[in-house]
Amino acid sequence: MLRFLTAGESHGPALTAIVEGLPAGLPVAVDYVNQQLARRQGGYGRGGRMQIERDRVRFLAGVRGGLTMGSPVALQIENRDWANWQEIMSAGEDARLDQRLVTRPRPGHADLPGALKYGHRDMRNVLERSSARETAARVAVGALAGRLLAELGVEVLGHVVRIGAAAVPDDIPSPLDGLTLPDAGGPDGKPREIVAGENGPGDTGGKPAPPGGEALVCGAVEYRSAQSGDVSPVAPLDQPDTAAINHWREIIAASPVFCVHPAAGEAMMREIDRAREAGDSLGGVFEIRVYGLPPGLGSCVQWDRRLDGRLAGALMSIQAIKGVEVGLGFTAAARPGSQVHDEIFHTPGRGFYRRTNNAGGLEGGMANGEPLVVRAAMKPIPTLYKPLRSVDLITKEPFAASVERSDVCAVPAACVVGEAVVAWELAAACAEKFGGDTLAEMRDNLRRYWAEVRSRTL
């Protein structure tokens, strides 16, 4: 079983996480974790705090020589802003509790319900922990999960599809559709040739047509385990096209709003500029795609084992996320079934496949072999430079709120958090299904399962 907890105040000395259940022998790749932390700090629309922080992970336990040992992993991320808050935030009795008091609750933040719940007269005691600063710890933990998934042949990719009124057009195919290599090995273990049109004109075997050609020859994808030196693919069926996924990762990273569509990205930045000038804030929508999940991950037999429920819960647990869609999501509710459900096809060489993915890769709470597609909607940031009406906690006097600093829009940062929490849930589901004490054991279990699935599908 995988589990983790985080601790840490926004302006305290550090954020901490303890992660348990990772198999021994997993390369933790500190640089990779730090890269994810840096991505979360980025994105157009962030406020002054991100100029202060330089998030870096420090492993305190469970890792030796770059590999997990099977013992709990403890990690820490320093808050550089702590230097400015030491006297106020001190754990000692000498803390200056009379300074920087917060008694004016911000509409949309945790201030008022937190004060009513915990009986605080200074709502700093609420906001310090309700702050999305906590998501830095979750991104570090999610990065470990992402490394585990990569070892299992699974890739997670996030991008922003809406900020305020500016959105990626939904009437054009996404360049992120597909991005899998059909069948890493044929029945004889050799790369298999897929010829477009084998099921009629325009059929690409459920894949986007390759640029400039009709035939697509695919080789095996290698996932190297640092511990065992095992380089054979874990899965004989559709594998993530890591080169193409990395290509899109670079394009997304180069966009200030993490958007694959340049014109929409420009429009999103203009939206953020307008909101900033107006003293307002903005939300939006991000999408997470996952390639290479084994069909059958999750379960239909018990409510809390359904993968859709687990993923939705994880995404909804991110601060300010107010809605989650799987596949077509809310759009499906307005269409007849004939325009929603993904018809099933079969060829002896390819096995079962779909030509559409409206289900977003999930049916019956289980992965169905198509790429996973989930979206999360973030509300606008609650702290506004333009005052909103509220009432003082102590005096009960009405007032117009004012702020010192805040993000105007944090949808790109939330997208990185979304990747992390999705990676975590999927890694946890993989650990349940293919669990082992070592990475090699887990890969072997997965490889056996994929062989079974292959024999059932062909």
Ligand SMILES: Cc1cc2nc3c(=O)[nH]c(=O)nc-3n(C[C@H](O)[C@H](O)[C@H](O)COP(=O)(O)O)c2cc1C
């Ligand atoms: C990455 C990220 C950054 C955020 N930055 C801010 C911020 O600067 N100011 C703010 O008021 N809220 C910010 N939020 C949103 C609040 O944390 C969130 O609205 C608050 O915790 C209340 O939770 P709820 O919106 O889920 O009800 C941010 C959220 C995320 C995910």
Ligand SMILES: C=C(O[C@@H]1CC(C(=O)O)=C[C@@H](OP(=O)(O)O)[C@H]1O)C(=O)O
């Ligand atoms: C610190 C982070 O985000 C913070 C999230 C946040 C909130 O209310 O959620 C409020 C702001 O905190 P501060 O008032 O210290 O500037 C953000 O900067 C971070 O993402 O690392």
